[in-house]
Amino acid sequence: MQNKINNISKIAYTGLFTATSIILTRFFSFSIAIAGFNALRLSFGEIPIMINGLMLGPVFGAACGALADIIGYAINPLGGAYFPGFTLGAMLTGLIPGVLSRYCFKEMKWPSVALIIVLTELITVPLNTLWFSMLYGKAYITFLVPRVLGKGILIPVYVIIAKMTVRQIHRILSSAKH
Amino acid sequence: MLKDITIGQFFPGQSSIHRLDPRVKIIITFVFIVIIFFVRSFIGYGMILAYMALAVILSGVPVRYMLKGLKPLLFIIALTFFINIFFTSGEKVIFKFWFFTLTQEGLLQGVFMGLRLIFLVAGTSLLTLTTSPIALTDGIEHLLQPLKIFRFPVHELAMMMTIALRFIPTLLEETDKIMKAQMARGADFESGNLFQRAKALVPLLVPLFISAFRRADELAMAMESRCYRGGENRTRMKIPKTASRDYIALAVTFLLVLGILLNSYL
Numbered sequence: 001m002q003n004k005i006n007n008i009s010k011i012a013y014t015g016l017f018t019a020t021s022i023i024l025t026r027f028f029s030f031s032i033a034i035a036g037f038n039a040l041r042l043s044f045g046e047i048p049i050m051i052n053g054l055m056l057g058p059v060f061g062a063a064c065g066a067l068a069d070i071i072g073y074a075i076n077p078l079g080g081a082y083f084p085g086f087t088l089g090a091m092l093t094g095l096i097p098g099v100l101s102r103y104c105f106k107e108m109k110w111p112s113v114a115l116i117i118v119l120t121e122l123i124t125v126p127l128n129t130l131w132f133s134m135l136y137g138k139a140y141i142t143f144l145v146p147r148v149l150g151k152g153i154l155i156p157v158y159v160i161i162a163k164m165t166v167r168q169i170h171r172i173l174s175s176a177k178h
Numbered sequence: 179m180l181k182d183i184t185i186g187q188f189f190p191g192q193s194s195i196h197r198l199d200p201r202v203k204i205i206i207t208f209v210f211i212v213i214i215f216f217v218r219s220f221i222g223y224g225m226i227l228a229y230m231a232l233a234v235i236l237s238g239v240p241v242r243y244m245l246k247g248l249k250p251l252l253f254i255i256a257l258t259f260f261i262n263i264f265f266t267s268g269e270k271v272i273f274k275f276w277f278f279t280l281t282q283e284g285l286l287q288g289v290f291m292g293l294r295l296i297f298l299v300a301g302t303s304l305l306t307l308t309t310s311p312i313a314l315t316d317g318i319e320h321l322l323q324p325l326k327i328f329r330f331p332v333h334e335l336a337m338m339m340t341i342a343l344r345f346i347p348t349l350l351e352e353t354d355k356i357m358k359a360q361m362a363r364g365a366d367f368e369s370g371n372l373f374q375r376a377k378a379l380v381p382l383l384v385p386l387f388i389s390a391f392r393r394a395d396e397l398a399m400a401m402e403s404r405c406y407r408g409g410e411n412r413t414r415m416k417i418p419k420t421a422s423r424d425y426i427a428l429a430v431t432f433l434l435v436l437g438i439l440l441n442s443y444l
Contacts, residue, residue, distance in 0.1 A: 008406060009398040011334055015341025016394040019349050020386065022342065027350065030375060042372070044383055051387065063335060070318065071342055073302075074311045077187065080251065081298035082305075083211065134215070135298070136258045137266075137291040150372065157376040164380070165387040172391065 005056065005173075014060045014067075017048040021068035024048065026076040041078070042150045046093050047161050050117060053098035054108065054166055061094025085131035089124050096120040108170070113163045121151055187247070189307045194423050195237035196308045200317030202424040206431045207305045213435050214297055218442040223293050225441070229434045230300060237308050247303050248296065255295050263288035315339040320418060333409025341397070349390060356385050 005013070025045030049068055053061025069090040073082045097116050105112035125148060132140035190196075195203075217223055234244060248255075268283030306314070319336035326332050357367070360381050367378050 006398075007334075007408075008401050009395065011337050012341060012394040012398040012401065013391065015338040016345055016349070016390040016397070017387075018338060018342035019345040020390045022346055023349050023353060024383075028353065042376075044376075044379065047383065048387065048390070063338060067335070067339055067342060071311065071315065071339060074306050074309075074314045075346070077247075077299075077303055077306060078250065081211075081295065082207070082302040083298070084208070135295065136254070137262045137287060142257060142261060153373050154376055157373075157380065161380055161383050161387075164384045165391075168384065168388050169391055172388070172395075176395075 010056050010060050013056060014052055014064045017052040018064050018067045018071065021045045021048040021064065022072040022075060025068070026072050026078065042154060044154075044158070044161070045072075047158055047165075049090065049094040050097045050120060050158070051162055051165055051169075053094040053096070054101045054113075054116065054162065055169065056098070057102050058095045058098030061096075061098035062091040063094070065090035065092070065094035081135070083131055083135060085134065086128065089128045089131065092124050092127065093120060096123060108163070108166050110159075110163055113166070114159045117155060117158050117162060121155060125151060187303070187306050188310045189237075189239050189243065191238050191308070193236060193238040193308070195233060195304070197421075197423065198308075198427055199418055199420050199424045200309050200313045201321050201418065202420065202427055203305055203309055204314070204317050204321060206427060207302055209431055209435060210301045211298065213438050214294055214301070216438055216442050217290075217294070222438050222441050223290075223297070225434055225437050226297050229430070230297065230304075232430075233304055234300075237304060239304070239307050244300060244303070244307075247307075248299055251295070251299055255292050258295060259288045259292040261288075262291045311343060315343060316416075316418070333412070336409075345390075345393070348393070349386070352389055353382070353386055356382055356389070 022045070024047070025043045029041045029043030029045070045068065049061065049065045052064040066087050069087040097120055100116045100119065101108070101112075105116060129140060129144050132144065214226065217226065234241060263280060263284045264278045266281065266284035266287040267279075268281030270282035271279060272282060272285065273280040309317070315336070319332065319339070322330065322332045322335065361367070365378060365381055367375065367382070369375075370378065
């Protein structure tokens with residue numbers, strides 16, 4: 001699919017998926033309260049970045065991730081600090097599915113989508129943990145545990161949404177071709 | 179659910195910080211983020227505080243407004259402070275109760291981590307408070323220009339940024355519409371456990387992604403039909419210019435960097 005789309009369309013898709021990721025991360029996340037505080041924020045902002053990587057390859061996937069993090073921070077910092085490490089993590093969220101779908105799993109079947117998403121999370125979660133440890137010192141572990149648990153719950157939903165969206169997009173693209 | 183959304187936290191003004199070139203502000207913020215990790219003493223944090231106080235006063239952003247921005251982070255700052263206090267090992271024990279041991283080293287580490295976090299948030303949010311998102315993306319595009327030598331697609335990246343910024347309000351509206359449509363069909367987005375709530379979002383997210391894809395398709399067609407061919411030979415209406423205040427800001431930041439490095443390593 002990646003080679004069938006021209007460059008202008010790739011720019012437009014990446015722009016729109018970046019906007020979708022920003023909306024889901026910055027305005028549409030749900031928080032889990034611990035002791036009355038919003039201690040853990042979960043969102044689906046990673047899915048558009050992954051889908052962009054799966055559809056358009058590693059370069060546009062990485063661009064989508066980086067832009068979503070930078071513009072997202074400019075629009076709504078959610079009370080946090082900007083940290084370039086998280087931009088790198090967001091880039092990898094788009095780059096890894098792009099690399100894997102281009103070179104390893106060319107057929108977008110259920111197991112391959114699941115494996116791509118799990119592998120992406122396996123790389124980005126520890127990396128983001130490193131940034132957390134730089135920012136929060138020893139306290140990072142208290143943020144990591146609920147984060148990993150939350151991700152564990154969300155991954156199946158990520159897989160369902162990514163697979164369904166990619167299938168629909170395939171259909172739209174092939175019907176436009178005929 | 180999606181009511182009362184404000185896009186950006188830009189605080190309009192005409193202060194000297196507001197009028198700084200966005201490129202300079204981005205560079206200064208990056209330097210600030212990096213240098214804060216080199217602070218090793220309270221004198222260093224004193225320098226950061228003086229620098230921040232000067233920037234906040236010059237920016238005209240009310241201190242109360244800045245502190246309000248720190249409110250969502252209060253829990254994280256408090257947690258960071260207490261965990262670093264009680265779980266940092268050290269030799270000079272101040273207080274011991276059950277498995278909590280408060281050492282002098284732990285206390286210092288807790289205060290350092292808390293201060294680092296507060297200054298990071300305040301420093302980076304000063305950038306977004308005094309720079310509009312459009313000016314910020316413009317600044318990023320200009321800063322990336324030298325990468326063109328390595329065939330880095332700077333113009334394409336800038337175009338993606340512009341598209342993303344332009345379509346955020348449209349897609350927010352679209353999300354609201356889809357949400358209402360699904361709620362009318364009986365979808366429940368706000369009750370149930372974490373997994374049930376996540377699963378309930380599938381009928382919202384898949385149509386949203388498809389809608390974004392269709393919009394992108396239409397946009398690409400519109401761009402192509404207007405003979406869009408990328409950044410080759412394109413000119414700009416507004417070209418950013420650096421003024422003397424930009425050089426002064428850079429010089430003050432350089433002094434801060436020098437002061438912190440000398441204080442930490444000499």
